[in-house]
Amino acid sequence: MAHNQPHPRLNLQQQQQRQQIPPDDERPSIPPLASDAMAIFMPIEGDSMIAPFNPPSSEVERLQNKIEDMEPHAARVKKNMKDLYKRECLRLYQEARIDERRQEGAMRDTAYPVNPQRREEELNQAIANMSAPANFRGASTPAMCRMAPPDFGADFSIRGRSREQWTTDMERTISQGLVNLRGYDEHNRGQRERYTKMLEDEKSVAMDLD
Numbered sequence: 001m002a003h004n005q006p007h008p009r010l011n012l013q014q015q016q017q018r019q020q021i022p023p024d025d026e027r028p029s030i031p032p033l034a035s036d037a038m039a040i041f042m043p044i045e046g047d048s049m050i051a052p053f054n055p056p057s058s059e060v061e062r063l064q065n066k067i068e069d070m071e072p073h074a075a076r077v078k079k080n081m082k083d084l085y086k087r088e089c090l091r092l093y094q095e096a097r098i099d100e101r102r103q104e105g106a107m108r109d110t111a112y113p114v115n116p117q118r119r120e121e122e123l124n125q126a127i128a129n130m131s132a133p134a135n136f137r138g139a140s141t142p143a144m145c146r147m148a149p150p151d152f153g154a155d156f157s158i159r160g161r162s163r164e165q166w167t168t169d170m171e172r173t174i175s176q177g178l179v180n181l182r183g184y185d186e187h188n189r190g191q192r193e194r195y196t197k198m199l200e201d202e203k204s205v206a207m208d209l210d
Contacts, residue, residue, distance in 0.1 A: 030091035033173075036180055039080035042073070060206060063199040067192065074188045078181060085177035089170050096166035 056062040 030087060030094065032091065033084055033088040036081050036084050036177075039077050039084060041080075042076055058206070059202050060199065063195055063202060067195050067199065070188065070192055070195070074184070078184065081177065081181060081184065085173055088173050092166060092170050092173065096161075096163065099161055099166070100163075 056065060
């Protein structure tokens with residue numbers, strides 16, 4: 001393709017960098033983020049699957065191990081959540097770049113730009129259309145206008161979203177990520193309090209038995 005052809009004015013390093021970074025519209029598309037629930041899953045590392053398992057000797061030990069593992073696990077989940085929302089922002093950025101090129105590199109300040117060459121003509125047609133007298137043929141016949149409506153659909157093929165709209169989507173994604181991170185912190189706090197209470201109760205039972 002044209003963008004991968006060596007450029008005579010670029011040195012070898014620049015040509016390699018240019019070949020390694022394809023345009024946004026030729027990169028694999030990033031799927032939209034529908035949920036961050038997958039952030040709770042962790043990859044299996046090393047030989048953890050075949051490592052010997054030593055079961056806890058008591059309920060107290062099991063609860064202690066559970067509480068000790070909660071904080072490291074929560075930190076990894078939060079990192080996964082941040083990575084997911086970062087990827088979603090990257091997807092929005094790539095889509096905005098593609099949309100910008102589809103609009104011939106001219107991102108409009110409005111989501112529905114009007115062709116400047118036809119703006120005055122279309123405006124005059126709209127005014128004349130609205131100013132034309134109605135022609136009633138009967139009580140049950142709707143009002144009719146002799147002038148055809150202006151063609152406002154001529155530029156639909158190049159119309160896209162504004163830069164402000166893409167920015168708003170990105171800000172909304174970041175805000176949602178922060179809300180979910182705070183919610184996950186609250187969830188972890190509640191779970192830690194729950195298991196701590198269970199541990200204290202179990203210790204009390206063990207002391208009574210002794």
